[in-house]
Every structure is written in C-alpha cells, then in structure tokens.
Ligand code: SF4
C-alpha cells in the first residue's frame with residue numbers, strides 16, 4: 001500500500017462513532033456477530049455487537065468457534081452467512097393481489113420497506129461476490145428492481161483480512177485478501193501491543209463524508225507498513241489453492257471424467273454449498289392464496305441446482321443423478337459462468353468447503369480431474 005492523501009487512522013476507541021454516524025444517517029448497520037456457535041451477519045447497534053476476541057477453526061466440513069488470544073474485532077474469516085441474504089433475501093414477496101367486490105383482481109408490487117444497509121466488515125472476496133451478483137441482477141436487459149434498489153442504497157465498508165482460514169483460496173481467484181476498489185471505506189485492523197487502530201481508505205464520496213464525521217488522523221508510513229504486513233500475513237496463511245489457468249478447457253473436456261462418479265458416492269445433494277455460496281443466485285417462485293381465495297401472494301425463495309425439482313421440465317428432470325447435478329454446479333461456477341457473465345462464479349471464499357457436511361472440496365476435485373488427465377496423457381505416451 002503506498003502512502004497517499006487517502007490513507008488515515010481511526011483509533012479502536014473511536015470506532016463506535018462510525019456506528020453512531022451510520023445510524024444517524026438512516027442506515028441499518030449489518031455485520032458480523034456471534035450467534036448459535038458461529039459468526040453470522042445481523043443488524044448491529046454498536047461496536048459491542050462485533051465478535052471481539054473471537055475466531056474460528058475451519059476445514060472441509062468443519063467449523064469451530066474459539067476464543068482468540070487478542071481483542072481483535074475482525075480476527076476471523078467468513079462464516080456461514082454472506083451479504084446476499086440482504087441484497088437477495090432467502091424469501092421475498094414479489095406481489096400481492098386482492099379480489100374486489102366486482103369480482104376482478106387488483107395486484108400491487110410488494111414494497112421494500114428495508115432501510116438502506118451499511119455492510120460492515122465485507123471481506124475482499126465477498127466484495128467480488130457482490131459484484132458477481134450485480135452482473136446477474138443489475139444487467140441492462142433484465143434488472144431485478146428489488147436488488148437494484150437495495151444495492152444502490154447500500155454502503156460498503158470493507159475490512160481487509162489479516163488472517164486466512166484453511167478453506168480460503170482468494171489469492172488463486174485474484175479476489176483478495178485486500179480489496180482494491182468498489183467499496184466506500186476500507187479498513188485494516190492493526191493490533192500492535194497496546195495500540196489498536198484501523199488504517200482507513202475511503203473509496204467513494206460517501207466514504208470521505210463518513211470519515212469526515214469520525215475522529216481520525218493522517219496515516220504515517222508505519223501505519224501503512226503495518227496494514228501491508230497484515231494482508232501479507234493472510235496471503236501467506238492461505239489454506240488452499242486452485243489452478244484455474246485453463247479451467248474452461250479442462251472442465252469442458254471432462255464431462256465424462258470418472259471423478260463425477262466418485263463424487264456421487266459422497267455428495268448428499270443437500271444444497272448446503274449453494275445456500276452458503278455468496279454468488280449462487282437460483283430461485284423459485286411460489287404462489288399462495290388464503291382459504292377464501294380473496295387474497296393471493298407471489299413469493300420468491302432461494303433454490304438450489306442440487307434439487308431434483310430444479311431442473312424439472314415437462315416429463316422429468318434433465319439432471320436426474322447427483323453426479324449430473326454436482327457436475328452442473330462445479331462446471332457452472334468455474335467455467336460456463338465465464339461464458340455467461342464474463343467472470344468466474346467462484347471468488348474463493350471457501351464456504352462450500354466448510355459447510356459441506358461430507359467435506360467435499362472443489363479445489364481438490366479440480367486437482368483430481370487435472371491429475372487424471374495428466375495420468376491418461378502419460379499412459380498414452
Ligand atoms: S463456489 Fe465455494 S469457494 Fe467459490 S464462491 Fe461459492 S462458496 Fe465460495
């Protein structure tokens with residue numbers, strides 16, 4: 001990080017004023033907090049709601065919350081939630097209709113009554129995940145009005161990672177651990193003996209105006225060096241990696257690889273990976289009526305490509321086996337997403353690895369497919 005006139009320091013004890021200003025400006029601050037044995041995202045009122053001193057152990061199929069040996073407020077990695085639960089809620093009403101006295105039906109679009117969100121503690125990989133979903137929901141031809149409204153109103157406060165979980169591979173996907181752009185304010189948390197502060201970089205007009213209302217000072221070279229070594233440490237701790245150099249050709253050329261059969265023996269088709277993934281966007285639509293038939297509503301809910309129903313078209317499902325569904329998911333994430341949206345559908349957050357009940361790891365699966373191709377080449381040489 002080069003010292004610029006955009007780099008400042010906010011003392012740990014002044015961080016509460018960030019919350020105060022956000023609330024005063026009408027935002028709903030949301031961010032990490034400890035609940036039900038995990039670090040989840042929820043509405044926050046103050047710094048005290050943050051997971052001070054908490055961290056976690058993560059690995060394939062494993063997540064254990066534990067106490068840190070310091071008082072870091074952001075000394076952990078991604079948990080089961082992602083920001084999509086706010087921008088693209090798990091369940092949302094699209095419209096409702098009433099039967100009128102003359103027997104016709106009036107329909108009105110559902111109103112979004114949510115306050116604008118201030119996302120606090122967005123990791124670099126998750127900022128990329130938001131940008132991936134922007135491509136889906138904010139495209140020119142078919143924008144999703146609810147998503148567009150929430151996204152345009154949201155304020156994004158990044159906290160760069162100072163550590164990586166065993167399941168993280170953002171460096172392989174070029175999405176972290178430091179956010180480069182697309183945020184309103186980026187913070188890097190520094191604990192140096194008794195000194196506890198945040199290196200702050202505003203990234204937008206809103207970020208500058210927010211900072212203007214929070215006690216801050218110009219960052220010195222030592223602060224900037226500390227922020228650099230913080231994200232360097234996360235890079236060095238990166239738990240996993242994936243070679244994506246020729247990923248499209250590799251996956252398109254291996255629809256019949258024997259690995260898909262092996263996966264079928266383990267995958268439960270539970271869909272956890274898709275629920276936890278910050279970029280997965282599939283949904284279904286359901287109509288409900290009350291018993292009188294006078295009132296009807298249409299709801300949208302998250303769905304998963306792992307369910308049999310998801311690919312049902314007249315006469316049956318086009319992906320009847322678990323093998324075909326896992327293959328569809330992985331190939332879409334890493335290959336067809338490029339053709340569809342011009343970017344990868346995976347940001348290397350590692351959630352699908354941690355929250356898979358049987359510990360299936362997409363980085364390992366890609367490695368095994370790659371190895372099987374190499375082995376065949378050697379055998380045929
Ligand atoms: S596929 Fe897995 S690692 Fe990639 S973005 Fe989704 S949850 Fe994260």
Ligand code: SF4
Pocket residue numbers: 266267268269270271272273274306326355356357358359360
């Ligand atoms: S890969 Fe894991 S999380 Fe995903 S559907 Fe299969 S068992 Fe469930």
